[in-house]
Amino acid sequence: MNSFTHTRLLALLLTIIGLSIFATKVVRYDYPLSPGARTTTWDFEIYLDFDTNNQPVRLETFIPSNSESRRVSQEQFYNGAFGLRLDNKSAEGRTAIWTYRYPNDRKVLRYRARLVGETESTPLPEGMHRKLQRAAPETENDLERQAFLVWSTDLRRRSADDESLADLVLQEIFVDEDVDEVEALLSPTLPSSISRLALARDVLTAQGIPARVANGVYLDQARRRAEIHHWLEYYADGADHRYFPGLDPEEFFTIWHGTDDFIRAEGISDLDLQVSIEPVNAAVADVAQRVARDEGSAMQWFGFSRLPITTQLVYQVIVTIPVGILMLVFLRQFIGLQTLGTFMPVLIGIAFRETALLNGIILFTALIALGLAVRFYLERLKLLLVPRLATVVVFIVICMAVVAQLMSNTGQRIGLSISLFPMVILTMTIERMSIVWEEYSATDAIKQGVGSLLVASAAYLVMTNPTVEYFMFNFPELLLVIMAICLLTGKYTGLRLSELIRFRELDTRT
Numbered sequence: 368m369n370s371f372t373h374t375r376l377l378a379l380l381l382t383i384i385g386l387s388i389f390a391t392k393v394v395r396y397d398y399p400l401s402p403g404a405r406t407t408t409w410d411f412e413i414y415l416d417f418d419t420n421n422q423p424v425r426l427e428t429f430i431p432s433n434s435e436s437r438r439v440s441q442e443q444f445y446n447g448a449f450g451l452r453l454d455n456k457s458a459e460g461r462t463a464i465w466t467y468r469y470p471n472d473r474k475v476l477r478y479r480a481r482l483v484g485e486t487e488s489t490p491l492p493e494g495m496h497r498k499l500q501r502a503a504p505e506t507e508n509d510l511e512r513q514a515f516l517v518w519s520t521d522l523r524r525r526s527a528d529d530e531s532l533a534d535l536v537l538q539e540i541f542v543d544e545d546v547d548e549v550e551a552l553l554s555p556t557l558p559s560s561i562s563r564l565a566l567a568r569d570v571l572t573a574q575g576i577p578a579r580v581a582n583g584v585y586l587d588q589a590r591r592r593a594e595i596h597h598w599l600e601y602y603a604d605g606a607d608h609r610y611f612p613g614l615d616p617e618e619f620f621t622i623w624h625g626t627d628d629f630i631r632a633e634g635i636s637d638l639d640l641q642v643s644i645e646p647v648n649a650a651v652a653d654v655a656q657r658v659a660r661d662e663g664s665a666m667q668w669f670g671f672s673r674l675p676i677t678t679q680l681v682y683q684v685i686v687t688i689p690v691g692i693l694m695l696v697f698l699r700q701f702i703g704l705q706t707l708g709t710f711m712p713v714l715i716g717i718a719f720r721e722t723a724l725l726n727g728i729i730l731f732t733a734l735i736a737l738g739l740a741v742r743f744y745l746e747r748l749k750l751l752l753v754p755r756l757a758t759v760v761v762f763i764v765i766c767m768a769v770v771a772q773l774m775s776n777t778g779q780r781i782g783l784s785i786s787l788f789p790m791v792i793l794t795m796t797i798e799r800m801s802i803v804w805e806e807y808s809a810t811d812a813i814k815q816g817v818g819s820l821l822v823a824s825a826a827y828l829v830m831t832n833p834t835v836e837y838f839m840f841n842f843p844e845l846l847l848v849i850m851a852i853c854l855l856t857g858k859y860t861g862l863r864l865s866e867l868i869r870f871r872e873l874d875t876r877t
Contacts, residue, residue, distance in 0.1 A: 371858055374854050374855065374857070374858055375855070375858075377851075377854060378851035378852075378854045378855050379851070381847040381848065381850055381851040381854075382847070382848050382851045384844070384847055385844045385845055385846070385847030385848040385851070386848065388669050388842075388844035389842050389844055389845060392669070392841075392842065398841060398842070401834070401837075402833050402834055402836070402837035407484070407586075407618075407646050407647070407648055408481050408482060408483055408484075408646075408647045408648075409481065409482045409483075409484060409586050409620070409644050409645065409646055409647065410479065410480075410481055410482075410643075410644065410645045410646075410647055411431065411479070411480050411481070411482050411584070411620070411642075411643070411644055412477065412478065412479045412480075412641075412642070412643045412644075413428060413430065413477065413478040413479075413640075413641075413642055414475070414476075414477050414639075414640070414641040414642075414643065415428070415475065415476040415477070415630075415638065415639070415640060416473065416474075416475050416638075416639040416641075417473065417474060417632070417635040417636065417637060417638040417639065418472075418473050418474075418635060418636045418637045419467070419470040419471055419472065419473070419474055419634065419635055419636075420471075420634070420635075420636065421469050421470070421471050422469065422634045423466075423467070423468055423469065423633070423634050424449075424465075424466065424467045424470055424474075424632075424633065424634040424635055425464065425465075425466050425632070425633045425634065426464070426465045426466075426476065426630070426631075426632045426633075426635065427462050427463070427464045427465075427630070427631045427632070428462065428463055428478075428629060428630045428631075429459075429460045429461065429462055429582075429622050429623035429627075429629055429630075430453075430460075430461055430462065430463045430478055430480075430622070431461070431480060431482060431620065431621075431622050432455065432460060432461035434492060437482075437483070437485060437489075437620065437621065438482070438483040439480050439481070439482060440480065440481050441479075441480060441481040442478075442479070442480045443477075443478070443479045443480070444463070444477075444478055445475070445476060445477035445478075445479075446465065446476065447474060447475065447476065448467065448470070449465040449466065449467045449470075449474070449476060450465065450466045450467065451463065451464070451465055452464045452466070458624075458625075459623050459624045459625035459627060460622065460623030460624055460625075461623075463478060481647065482586075482620050484586045484618035484619065484620055485618065485619055485620055485621065486617065486618055486619075487609055487615065490607055491600055491602060491607040495577045495579070495600070495601075495602045495607070496577070496602055497577065498575055498577075499572055499575045499576065499577055500575060501573060501574055501575045502573060511551065511552060514548055514551055514552060515548075515552055515569075515570075515573075517548070518548035518552075518570075519570050519573055519574060522535050522536055522539070522570070522574075523574060528603075528604055529574070529575075529576050529603035529604045530603045530604045530606070530608075532571075532574060532576070532603075533571060533576060533601060533603050533608065536567055536570050536571060537567060537599075537610050540563050540566060540567050541563060541567075541610075541612055549563075549566065552566055553566060554566075557626055560597055560612060561580065561597050561626055563612075564580045564597055564598070564599050564612070564626075565580055565626050567599055567610070568580055568599060568601075571601050571603075576601055576602065576603050577601060577602045578599060578600065578601035578602075579599075579600050579601075579624050579625070580597060580598075580599060580600075580624060580625055580626055581597070581598050581599070581600050581609075581621050581623075581624050582595060582596070582597050582621070582622055582623050582624065582625075582629070583595070583596060583619055583620050583621040583622045583623075584596065584619065584620055584622070584642060584644055585616040585618070585619050586616070586617075586618040586619055586620055586644060586646075587616065587617065587618070588646070589644065589645045589646060590643060590644050591641065591643050592641055592642065592643070593642045593643060593644045594642075595622075595629055595642065596611075596616075596619070597612070598610060598611045598612065598619075600624075669842075669843060669844050670840075670841060670843065671840060671843070679840075682840065683836060683840050684717070684720070684830075686839040686840055686843055686846070687829075687830040687831075687835060687836055687839050688713065688717070688830065689839075689846055689849045689850075690829050690830055690835055690839060690849065691713045691716050691717075691826035691827075691829055691830045692710065692713055692826075692853075693849050693852060693853065694822070694825050694826050694829050695710065695712055695713055695822055695826060696853060696856050697856075698821075698822050698825065699822075700856055700859055700863065701859070701863060701864060702863060702864045702865060703863030703864055703865030704818040704821060704822055704865070705811075705814055705815045705818045706815055706818045706819040706822050707796055707799045707800055707803070707815045707816060707818075707819045708795070708796075708799055708819075711792065711795065711796060711799070711819060712818075712819045712820075712822035712823040712826060713822075713823070713826050714792050715727075715731065715792060715796070715819065715820075715823035715826075716822075716823040716824070716825075716826030716827040716830060717827075717830070718731075718792060719823065719824075719827040720827070720830070720831060724824060724827055724828070727827075728820060728824065730770070731793075731820065731823075732820075734763060734766055734767075734793055735793070735796060735797055735800065735816065737762075737766055738759055738762065738763060738766075738793065738794070738797035739797055739800060739801055739804075741758070741759060741762050742755075742759055742797055742798070742801045743801065745758055745759070746801075746805075756794060756798060759794050759797055759798070760791070760794045763793050763794055763797075796819070800812050800815070800816055803815055
C-alpha cells in the first residue's frame with residue numbers, strides 16, 4: 368500500500384468516525400445546528416401530603432418516563448423515612464412505590480423532574496404502528512356485546528377507511544352524546560371523560576386500529592395545581608393521531624397510559640395531591656447534553672459540558688484554533704500566500720481577539736515598524752541572539768505601556784486590551800521579518816508581513832464566527848474531519864493560484 372492510498376484511507380476513517388458521532392448527536396439527541404437556539408423545558412413536581420395512622424402504608428403513583436419522543440432529566444425523589452422502589456415493567460407507565468411499616472403523624476413525599484414537552488406532531492412509538500386483528504372486546508353480558516357489535520358494524524359500514532371510521536367513532540361519542548349505544552356501553556365505574564375515551568379505544572381496537580388512552584398535563588403556563596387531562600392516541604391509515612376532548616393543547620406531556628388511577632394508596636388519609644409545572648427557558652444544546660448524561664450515553668464525553676466553567680471558557684477558544692489553521696493551510700497551499708513562519712499568522716489572529724481586528728492590524732503594524740527600527744539599530748551593535756531578542760522584548764513592553772497610557776488618557780479602551788497582546792509573538796515576528804529583510808530583500812519581508820496580516824485577519828474572522836465557535840465547542844468530533852482534510856491537503860502537489868498567475872506568460876507562449 369503506497370503512502371497516498373494509506374493517507375486516503377486514514378482520512379476516510381477519521382471522517383467516518385467524526386461524522387458518525389456528529390450525526391448521532393443531531394439525530395438521536397436533537398443537538399441544534401444553530402447557535403443560540405433555545406427551548407422551553409418544564410419543571411414538573413408531584414407533591415403528596417397526607418396523614419398516617421400508625422399502620423403499614425403503601426403509596427403508588429405514576430411518574431414520567433423516557434421514550435423515543437419524550438425526555439425526562441434531573442429527577443429528584445424526596446422520600447423522608449419511606450422506602451422507594453421504581454417499577455418500569457408496566458405497559459401503562461413507570462411507577463414510584465413508597466412504603467413504610469408503621470408511620471405516624473403527617474408525612475410529605477415529593478417527586479421532581481425536568482421535562483421536554485410533546486406536541487401533536489410528536490410521533491407515537493413504533494409499537495403503535497402494528498395492525499391489529501379485528502375482535503370484539505370482552506363485556507360483562509351478552510346484551511352489551513351484541514349492542515357493541517351492531518353499533519361498531521354500522522360505523523364501519525358508514526366509513527371509507529380507518530381514518531374516517533375513527534372520525535365517526537369520536538363524533539358519536541364526544542359530539543353526538545345522545546347516541547343510545549354510547550350511553551349503554553359507557554363504564555359506570557369510570558369518570559365520564561375517561562369512560563368515553565375508553566369506549567373509543569375499545570371500538571377502534573376491535574376494528575383493528577391501534578389505540579390507547581393517554582393521561583398527562585397540558586404545558587401552557589406555570590401552575591401550582593395543574594389538572595390531569597386525558598386524551599386518545601391512535602394510528603390509522605399510516606398516520607399518528609391524537610384526539611383531545613375540548614381545546615387542543617399546543618404542548619403537553621404524557622405521564623401514563625390506560626384507565627388506572629394516577630395514585631393508589633393504602634393506610635393513609637386526608638391526601639393532598641399537588642401537580643405543579645413551571646416553564647424554564649434553556650439552551651437546546653444544554654438540554655440535549657443533559658439528556659445524554661442522564662442516559663449514561665457515550666455522547667456525553669464528546670463535549671465540554673462536564674468541565675468547570677472556567678475551563679470551558681478556555682476551550683471555547685482552543686477548539687477554534689484548528690479552524691484557523693485549516694484556513695492557513697488553504698491560503699498557503701492553494702492560494703500561495705507567503706507568511707512569516709508557519710503558524711505565526713494564526714497566533715496573531717488569536718491575539719486579535721483581545722484588540723479587535725482593525726485595532727489589532729494598526730497596533731501590529733506600528734509595533735512591528737518600531738521593533739524593526741530597533742532591531743536594525745541593535746544589529747549595528749553586534750549583539751548575540753538571546754540578548755538581542757531580550758532587548759527587543761523590553762522595547763515592545765515599553766511601547767505597549769506607552770500606548771496603554773496614551774489611550775487611557777483619551778478615554779479609549781484599546782490601550783487596556785493591547786496589554787494582553789502576546790509579546791513573544793511580536794518579538795519573534797520582528798526577528799523573522801528582519802532576517803528575511805537581510806537575507807532576501809525588503810520587498811520579500813514586506814510581502815511576507817502583508818501575507819501574515821491577511822492570513823491572521825482571515826483566521827481571526829473564522830475563529831470568532833459565532834457559528835464556528837458553537838459547532839467546534841458542541842461538536843468537537845469535527846476536529847477529526849479537520850484532521851482528515853489536512854491529511855488530504857498534504858498530498859496536493861499541484862500549482863498554487865499565485866503560481867498560475869506568475870507563470871501565465873509561459874502558458875501563453877506554449
